[in-house]
Amino acid sequence: MEKIVCPGFQAAGIAAGIKNDGKRDLGLIFSNTPSKVGAIFTKNKIQAAPVILDRERVQSGLSQAIIVNSGNANCCNGKRGAVDARAMSAFVSTNLDIPEEMVLVASTGVIGQPLPIEKIQSSVPELAGLLKDDGFLDLALSIMTTDTMPKLVSRQGHINGKTFTVTAVAKGAGMIQPDMATMLCFICTDIDAKPEYLSYALWVASERSFNRISIDGDTSTNDTAIILANGLSGVVIENSVHKASFQRVLDDVCLALARMIVQDGEGATKLVEIIVKGAVSDEDAYAIAGKIGNSNLVKTAFFGEDANWGRILAAAGSAGVSFEPDNIDIFFDDVQMFGKGRGLGLTAEKKATQVMKKPEYTITLDLKSGEGHAFVYTCDFSLDYVRINADYRS
Amino acid sequence: MEKIVCPGFQAAGIAAGIKNDGKRDLGLIFSNTPSKVGAIFTKNKIQAAPVILDRERVQSGLSQAIIVNSGNANCCNGKRGAVDARAMSAFVSTNLDIPEEMVLVASTGVIGQPLPIEKIQSSVPELAGLLKDDGFLDLALSIMTTDTMPKLVSRQGHINGKTFTVTAVAKGAGMIQPDMATMLCFICTDIDAKPEYLSYALWVASERSFNRISIDGDTSTNDTAIILANGLSGVVIENSVHKASFQRVLDDVCLALARMIVQDGEGATKLVEIIVKGAVSDEDAYAIAGKIGNSNLVKTAFFGEDANWGRILAAAGSAGVSFEPDNIDIFFDDVQMFGKGRGLGLTAEKKATQVMKKPEYTITLDLKSGEGHAFVYTCDFSLDYVRINADYRS
Numbered sequence: 001m002e003k004i005v006c007p008g009f010q011a012a013g014i015a016a017g018i019k020n021d022g023k024r025d026l027g028l029i030f031s032n033t034p035s036k037v038g039a040i041f042t043k044n045k046i047q048a049a050p051v052i053l054d055r056e057r058v059q060s061g062l063s064q065a066i067i068v069n070s071g072n073a074n075c076c077n078g079k080r081g082a083v084d085a086r087a088m089s090a091f092v093s094t095n096l097d098i099p100e101e102m103v104l105v106a107s108t109g110v111i112g113q114p115l116p117i118e119k120i121q122s123s124v125p126e127l128a129g130l131l132k133d134d135g136f137l138d139l140a141l142s143i144m145t146t147d148t149m150p151k152l153v154s155r156q157g158h159i160n161g162k163t164f165t166v167t168a169v170a171k172g173a174g175m176i177q178p179d180m181a182t183m184l185c186f187i188c189t190d191i192d193a194k195p196e197y198l199s200y201a202l203w204v205a206s207e208r209s210f211n212r213i214s215i216d217g218d219t220s221t222n223d224t225a226i227i228l229a230n231g232l233s234g235v236v237i238e239n240s241v242h243k244a245s246f247q248r249v250l251d252d253v254c255l256a257l258a259r260m261i262v263q264d265g266e267g268a269t270k271l272v273e274i275i276v277k278g279a280v281s282d283e284d285a286y287a288i289a290g291k292i293g294n295s296n297l298v299k300t301a302f303f304g305e306d307a308n309w310g311r312i313l314a315a316a317g318s319a320g321v322s323f324e325p326d327n328i329d330i331f332f333d334d335v336q337m338f339g340k341g342r343g344l345g346l347t348a349e350k351k352a353t354q355v356m357k358k359p360e361y362t363i364t365l366d367l368k369s370g371e372g373h374a375f376v377y378t379c380d381f382s383l384d385y386v387r388i389n390a391d392y393r394s
Numbered sequence: 395m396e397k398i399v400c401p402g403f404q405a406a407g408i409a410a411g412i413k414n415d416g417k418r419d420l421g422l423i424f425s426n427t428p429s430k431v432g433a434i435f436t437k438n439k440i441q442a443a444p445v446i447l448d449r450e451r452v453q454s455g456l457s458q459a460i461i462v463n464s465g466n467a468n469c470c471n472g473k474r475g476a477v478d479a480r481a482m483s484a485f486v487s488t489n490l491d492i493p494e495e496m497v498l499v500a501s502t503g504v505i506g507q508p509l510p511i512e513k514i515q516s517s518v519p520e521l522a523g524l525l526k527d528d529g530f531l532d533l534a535l536s537i538m539t540t541d542t543m544p545k546l547v548s549r550q551g552h553i554n555g556k557t558f559t560v561t562a563v564a565k566g567a568g569m570i571q572p573d574m575a576t577m578l579c580f581i582c583t584d585i586d587a588k589p590e591y592l593s594y595a596l597w598v599a600s601e602r603s604f605n606r607i608s609i610d611g612d613t614s615t616n617d618t619a620i621i622l623a624n625g626l627s628g629v630v631i632e633n634s635v636h637k638a639s640f641q642r643v644l645d646d647v648c649l650a651l652a653r654m655i656v657q658d659g660e661g662a663t664k665l666v667e668i669i670v671k672g673a674v675s676d677e678d679a680y681a682i683a684g685k686i687g688n689s690n691l692v693k694t695a696f697f698g699e700d701a702n703w704g705r706i707l708a709a710a711g712s713a714g715v716s717f718e719p720d721n722i723d724i725f726f727d728d729v730q731m732f733g734k735g736r737g738l739g740l741t742a743e744k745k746a747t748q749v750m751k752k753p754e755y756t757i758t759l760d761l762k763s764g765e766g767h768a769f770v771y772t773c774d775f776s777l778d779y780v781r782i783n784a785d786y787r788s
Contacts, residue, residue: 076736078736080736112704112707112737310506317438343507385690386697390700
C-alpha cells in the first residue's frame with residue numbers, strides 16, 4: 001500500500017483502553033503550523049460535548065490539532081462531558097505546546113457513559129510521540145467503531161502549475177444513513193483559503209457525497225467533518241477557477257470516502273447506486289432516490305438477491321412526488337425490468353437476478369418527465385445488521 | 395372463542411390456489427341489504443387496480459359486497475390488472491345476484507404478477523356458498539400474507555337505548571409501518587349514517603390507530619379501509635352526541651386492530667408504546683414519538699433488550715423539533731433512566747433491562763415544555779424481519 005501523507009501534517013492512532021477489546025481508540029492529527037479551518041457539524045438537537053466545543057473554537061478560523069476517540073461518544077454526560085472534552089484538548093495543548101484553543105476534539109461510540117478521561121490523559125504523551133507523516137492509517141484505524149475497514153483517501157490536483165494534496169480519513173455510519181451512528185471525517189490539505197470558503201466547499205462536497213448516503217437527513221449527536229488547510233503548497237484559492245479545481249478534488253475525496261462507508265455499512269454485502277433521471281426537477285429525483293435507497297423492504301430484497309421491482313416502484317410512489325407510472329422504465333444495470341406500466345417477464349427477471357449477485361450494481365429509474373436527476377448510494381440490509389445493533393453495547 | 399358476528403352481514407374465506415402453500419387466499423363479505431359505504435385508500439402514487447376501481451365505486455355511497463384475495467396485489471399489471479379487478483367483482487355479482495357496481499375489490503400480496511383470474515372465477519361459487527354470519531374468522535384468515543395470526547374484533551355500543559355492533563377484520567402491515575406492506579381493514583356495522591360521515595369517522599379512527607403505527611406516513615400501493623353500514627340496528631347517526639358515541643366504539647375497534655398489527659409485525663417479539671408528553675404541541679410530540687418508533691437502531695436495541703436510552707434521545711433529537719435536552723425525563727415503564735441531562739446509572743439500567751424482557755412495555759419521554767402529547771406503537775426489529783423480507787417471493 002502506497003504511503004498516504006499530506007505535506008505539513010502528521011497523524012497517529014493508538015489503543016488507550018477506552019474500548020474493551022484492546023483495539024485502537026485514540027487518534028491525533030497535528031499540523032506543523034496553524035491551519036485555516038472549516039467544519040460542518042450534526043444538526044441533531046442533542047449535541048455531544050466535543051461538537052459544542054468545536055463549534056465555538058472553529059469561529060477563530062485557525063486550528064492546529066484534532067484529538068479524537070472512539071468507543072465513547074461523550075454525549076449526554078451533563079457538565080462532566082463538557083469538562084472532559086476541554087480536558088482532552090488541554091492534554092494535547094500541553095504535550096504539543098500549542099494553545100488549547102487551537103485543538104479540536106471529536107468522539108464517537110456509546111452515548112451516556114462518562115469518558116475514562118484518566119486513560120486518555122495517560123495515553124496522550126505516547127500518542128503525541130508517535131505522530132508521523134504517514135500516520136493517517138493509524139488514525140483511520142483509531143476512529144473505527146463498527147467499521148470493518150479503515151477509510152482513507154488522498155488525491156492531488158494542480159492550480160497554476162502547482163500541485164496540492166487533499167488527504168482524508170473517515171469513519172462509517174452504522175447503516176448507510178448516518179441516522180444515529182456517527183460519521184466523522186477529517187480532511188488535511190496544503191492549499192490556502194479563507195476559513196469561510198473552506199466550510200462552504202466542505203458543505204458542497206458533503207451534499208454530493210455524504211448526504212447522498214444520508215438519505216433521510218438524520219444526523220447523529222456527534223457527526224463532524226473538519227478540513228484543515230496549511231497553505232504549504234503555495235496554492236491560494238482566490239478565484240472561481242481555483243475554486244472549481246479545488247472543489248473537484250475535494251468532491252472526489254469525499255465521494256470515495258462515502259462509497260467506502262456504504263460498502264462497509266453494518267452487515268452490508270452489496271453497494272447499490274440508485275439513479276433517478278427524467279424527473280421534473282433534481283429535488284423530485286432526489287426524493288424518489290432517497291425513498292428507494294432508504295426502504296427496509298427494498299434493502300432486504302437486495303440482500304435476498306430478489307429482483308423485486310414492485311418494491312422499488314412502490315417506494316418511488318411513496319415519495320410524495322407526482323409521476324406517471326406507465327411512463328417509467330426500471331433497469332438493473334442495463335437489464336430493463338419494467339416499462340409501459342408492467343414487468344417485462346421472466347427472461348428479464350432471470351437476467352436481473354444475475355445482476356443482483358454482483359457486489360456492486362446500479363438501479364436506474366427513468367421517469368421520462370423532465371431533466372431532473374439524482375443518485376444515492378445504498379447497501380443491502382442483512383441479518384448481520386440486526387445482529388450488530390441488537391448487541392452493540394454488550 | 396366467542397362467535398364474532400355483525401347483524402345482517404355474512405363472511406367467508408377459502409383457499410383458491412392463489413398462494414402456493416394451499417392456505418386461504420380468497421375472502422368475501424356480503425351485506426344482506428345494500429349498505430352505506432365509506433372508505434380510505436392509499437396515498438401512494440402507484441395504486442393497485444382494485445384501489446382504482448373501488449375509489450370510483452364508493453362514489454355512489456352504496457355497496458353490498460367486498461371480495462378480497464391475498465397472495466397477489468394485482469398492482470402494476472397494466473390494463474390486464476384493471477380487467478381482472480372488474481372480473482372479480484363480476485363473478486360475485488353473478489353468484490350473489492347483485493349489481494356489479496355494488497361489489498368492491500381488494501388485493502394484497504406480490505406486486506407485478508398477473509392474477510390467476512381463472513382460479514378466482516372457479517372458486518367464487520364455493521366461496522359464496524360458504525357465506526355465514528360467523529364467517530369473519532375465515533375471512534380474516536383469507537387475507538393474511540406474512541401475518542401469523544388472524545385479526546378480528548367486535549364491539550358494541552348504545553345510542554338512544556339501542557345497541558349497535560362494529561365488527562372488523564384486518565391484515566397486518568409488513569413491519570409496523572405500512573411502508574410498502576399492505577394494510578387492509580374491512581368494518582361492518584349495523585348503524586345508519588351518511589356515506590361521507592362514514593368516510594370521515596373512519597379517517598378519524600385511523601388517525602388515532604393505524605396512523606399511530608404508520609410512522610413515516612408511507613402507504614402501500616394497496617392500503618384500503620372500508621366501512622359498510624346496513625342500518626339494521628335502528629341506530630341513526632344524526633347529531634354530534636351520536637357521532638361521539640359511535641366514534642368511541644369505532645376508535646376502540648381500530649386501535650385494537652392496530653395493536654394486533656404491531657404485535658404481529660414481521661419478526662416482532664415486543665410491543666412497545668412510545669409516549670411523548672410535555673411537548674410544545676401535539677405535532678411536536680408526534681414528530682418525536684414517530685422518529686423514535688421508526689428508528690432501526692432503537693428497534694434493534696428493543697430486540698437486544700438493551701436499555702440504550704442514548705439511541706432514544708438521539709432519535710428524539712433528529713426529529714427537527716427544538717427542545718432542551720437537560721429538561722427531559724425518560725422512563726422505561728416507571729423506571730426513570732435519564733434526567734437532568736444525564737443517565738441515572740447502573741441500578742436504573744438494571745431495572746430497565748428487566749422491563750425490556752417483558753413482551754409489552756412503555757417508553758415515556760417528558761419534555762416538560764408544554765401540554766403537547768402523542769403516542770405511537772412500535773415493535774422490535776429482529777433477525778426474522780430480515781429473513782422474512784429477504785425471501786418473501788421465493
